[in-house]
Amino acid sequence: MVTVNGEEKDAAGKTVAEYVESAGFNVARVVVEINEAIVPKGRYAETVLRDGDSVEIVCFMGGG
Amino acid sequence: MTPDRETFHAALVARHGLERQARFDAARVAVCGLGGLGSNVAIALARAGVGRLHLIDFDRVEPSNLNRQQYFASQVGMTKADALRENIAAINPYCEVVAETLRIDPGKVRSLLAGDDIVCEAFDRAEAKAMLVSEVMEAFPDKPIVAASGMAGLESANRIATKRVSRRLYLCGDFVADVNDGLGLYGARVLVCAAHQATMVLRLIAGETEA
Numbered sequence: 001m002v003t004v005n006g007e008e009k010d011a012a013g014k015t016v017a018e019y020v021e022s023a024g025f026n027v028a029r030v031v032v033e034i035n036e037a038i039v040p041k042g043r044y045a046e047t048v049l050r051d052g053d054s055v056e057i058v059c060f061m062g063g064g
Numbered sequence: 065m066t067p068d069r070e071t072f073h074a075a076l077v078a079r080h081g082l083e084r085q086a087r088f089d090a091a092r093v094a095v096c097g098l099g100g101l102g103s104n105v106a107i108a109l110a111r112a113g114v115g116r117l118h119l120i121d122f123d124r125v126e127p128s129n130l131n132r133q134q135y136f137a138s139q140v141g142m143t144k145a146d147a148l149r150e151n152i153a154a155i156n157p158y159c160e161v162v163a164e165t166l167r168i169d170p171g172k173v174r175s176l177l178a179g180d181d182i183v184c185e186a187f188d189r190a191e192a193k194a195m196l197v198s199e200v201m202e203a204f205p206d207k208p209i210v211a212a213s214g215m216a217g218l219e220s221a222n223r224i225a226t227k228r229v230s231r232r233l234y235l236c237g238d239f240v241a242d243v244n245d246g247l248g249l250y251g252a253r254v255l256v257c258a259a260h261q262a263t264m265v266l267r268l269i270a271g272e273t274e275a
Contacts, residue, residue, distance in 0.1 A: 026190075028194065029190040029194050030194055031194050031197045031198050031201070031233075032198075033201075033229075036230050036231055038198060038201035038202050040198065040202050041170075041195070041198050056229055056230055056233075058194075058197070058211075058229055058233070058235060059213075060190040060191075060194050060197075060211075061190055061213045061216070061237065061240065061241060061242040061243075062188060062189055062190040062216070062243040062244050063214070063216035063241070063242065063243030063249055063254075064097060064099050064100055064101040064102070064186055064187055064188035064193075064212060064215070
């Protein structure tokens with residue numbers, strides 16, 4: 001299992017790009033960290049989530 | 065009459081204490097985006113006596129900004145960087161301000177923000193927010209970043225909070241309200257979010273790392 005924003009998800013084996021899209025986030029609006037390390041925006045398609053990973057996804061809202 | 069530097073500084077020390085003010089004096093904070101969030105954050109930091117502010121925005125002051133941004137009607141048409149430098153000089157003439165009119169492209173982040181201790185993300189577009197936060201975290205392994213998400217509309221101000229997402233990423237806002245949902249932007253509520261950001265920046269300078 002992968003912990004995403006504090007919740008257990010069956011996401012191991014998916015790439016960051018696949019998971020972000022399947023969870024309904026707009027990929028252009030997110031920041032993703034895996035085990036406290038930032039995932040560069042250009043590497044979402046090649047970064048695979050592994051069992052035991054702790055993932056934070058921040059999806060930004062517009063306005064300022 | 066403008067107080068001289070020593071008098072001005074003594075007044076800050078009287079409010080904040082010598083040790084904490086020394087930290088504020090020595091700090092350099094980047095404010096990226098000088099709209100409703102950034103202009104209010106920058107002024108709060110200048111009033112607290114933060115020594116150096118690095119202000120960045122590509123835009124000019126427009127009439128539609130005046131409901132929430134720290135500009136005067138007479139400044140419409142000026143670049144926001146120049147207008148805010150002027151307004152900060154009137155509030156705290158001893159705050160060192162580097163104000164730049166430019167668009168922060170992904171490739172620029174590393175050289176542009178290298179000299180800043182803390183980065184405050186204060187853009188308005190969600191995509192630009194995500195780009196900046198991601199690029200700053202990639203370029204600088206330890207630099208704290210204080211970002212904002214969700215301050216549109218007129219839901220209760222009590223929903224706006226500061227959250228420590230991870231070791232050095234802080235997020236202020238209600239995290240759900242999006243300006244693109246037609247909620248509008250109200251100065252008072254944007255100011256609450258900006259105040260959360262400015263408070264977190266001051267806490268970090270003071271050595272406090274919890275939200």
